[in-house]
Amino acid sequence: MSQKRKLFEEVSDEPGADARPAPQGGMIDRGRGGARRLIRAWLVVLFVLVVVMIAVGGLTRLTGSGLSITEWKPITGALPPMNAADWQAEFELYQQIPQFQIENRGMDLAEFKAIYWWEWGHRQLGRIIGLVWAVGFLGFLAARRIPAGWTVRLLLPGVLGGAQGAIGWWMVSSGLSGERTAVASYRLAIHLGLAFVILGVIAWYVMMLARPERDLMQARRGREARLFGLATGWLHFAFLQILIGALVAGIDAGRSYTEWPLMGGALWPPQMMVIEPWWRNFFENPGTVQFIHRMIGYLLLAFTVVVWLRGRRSAYTATRAAFSAGLIAVLAQIGLGIATVLTAAAWQVAIVHQMMAVAVWVLILRARFHAQYPLPQSVRG
Template sequence: MSGKRSIFEEVGETTPRREAPQGGMIDKGRGRARSAIRLWLMVLFALVALMIAVGGLTRLTDSGLSITEWKPLTGALPPLTTADWEAEFALYQAIPEFQVQNSWMQLEDFKAIYWWEWGHRQLGRVIGLVWAVGFLAFLALRKIPAGWTGRLVFIGALGGVQGAVGWWMVSSGLTGTMTDVASYRLATHLGLAFVILGFIAWYIFLLGREERELMQARRGKEAKLFGLATGWLHFAFLQILIGALVAGIDAGRSYTDWPLMGGQVLPPSIWLADLGWRNFFENPGLVQFIHRITGYLLLAFGIMVWMRGRRSANSATGAAFTAAFVALCGQVVLGIATVLYGAPWQVAIVHQVLAVLLWVLILRARFLSLYPLPQSIRRA
């Protein structure tokens, strides 16, 4: 019995104690990695947003067809000699855009549009390089948190697809009678850019908080508000695609009065019999009309979502919906100004950049309705 303790025996200081479990073990050792990956994604986000702006300027300056070949690697070097420039210019002179629309151009004029397209493609290469270097570095250092490898690969894969879609778009304007790229291909290219931007933004939001915080926050999600925000996001995406169709055929300059179109509720050329179903892509009057109507409907839906979102019990969530709604109102006003001034590039590019801001703000509101911030709960 000497090896047994009495039930009345006190436990001495030498008795080993069991450590209490520590919270947040899912994030142990990964906090710094999450911050580093988040910073890397922020750089990618800024580059993609810049890419959208440069792409818009490339379209507005009619520069997108100035480079007629797709050379993902060797194309990184611009023409360096006079002979190189003349060779590039000769390739451009062989396509319909030059022959029908820009036959007046001299070599110096060509250089101006060439640099826009080269810069656009070069920025795409930079984005790919930043993604590859960052991803491989985090992978080699084993710093990627569990469940994130696939997400980061997905972003890179979308970037690769975007490059192929970009060439698919450009190739549509190099043969036949086309003097611009096909508008539906332009819409696909721009739409995919917004998808990439959206995923990067969502991942940045997720990495801004620890996993345990996200799991706790999700218990307080506002399911109905999240559904409304999701619908708002999809509605805005549809309007972005239609806006690309407008830009693709310069439909923004076809009718410059508002709220009427050509002095009428319906534009005079709303349907051209010879185009058939292609009216929805190639008829400037119909495409601009659809863009206007979709904008009105998006505003009406946005008002409804905002009225619901501003009453959220979470003050940060309510503020996020208000910010998105303010951006939407600004975008509507800017869209009207773009029409009234005949879509000058200075106004049109701001309209496109504001679309990026609106897209991200709606995403932010959607995120906070799913993962509300605990410290912002309003007191009764």
């Protein structure tokens, strides 16, 4: 006959109780672990490289160097000309394209080398980015250190990077024949736009990996849906302005009207629709393209203020600060845009204007992230 258990008998006194496994915490992260910190560090390196790539690409455009290499050799093109004969051969290829024949006929070999190194460096940096991504992705994949659900995510930057290389050559090829002495502006816009998409994807992943999976799931419960929607619209609006800015850069429209706030003494420039067919004015008419860029800038400022006013009402301190940072970046970018116009797009000002666009893009994305995954805080804030 079994003994009756005492009323206050400890459960641990029961035979075999010590053999039972103790409850384990952190079940949300179990199976989702992986090398989150190492992967985040790898993505930060990629982020920095892409930012540098955008800067070098901007300088390549501003120095008129983008058409100096007239062939696409993804593998063998990694080596620059190694002797005088190689340099002469490259120079002769450049002499066959419209840019040399129309604009640079007096260029000598030494001047050609100066623009060649900019384009070669731009392409070489693209190869380095591809190599860093491939080594990191394949290494983490082989070691089985990629967190659950992240394999496709981490594959995406590599796929987009490969597409970017092909689009880059598609852009360059538009300036190698016909009467064009520069690349097609709309192809430049697509090329730059994809660079910003890649940068945004990497930045979003870096922000996600900065916090454990369980924290993200808990933060999602405090998601501010309306603010997130406004931030998404804000991001798209900024992206549109970046694309139009690329159109401005592609045809040097920033040097067509160098006064502000008027254009040629009027609110809008004369002869806005003189090119036939009419739709080409939106891509090839410097006055029209610059006018559109200005108007979109004013609208973006107005929308930014609306989003910021809504962001100020967030219950989370970090979210309010993120939206304020985005506002400050937009204000600074508009000031740089005006300075770019007044200096006739001097390269020193123009490149700062382009890189400030990177800051605007990332800070708006950060504000959007905080609306989606707000940081927890005490009741007192």
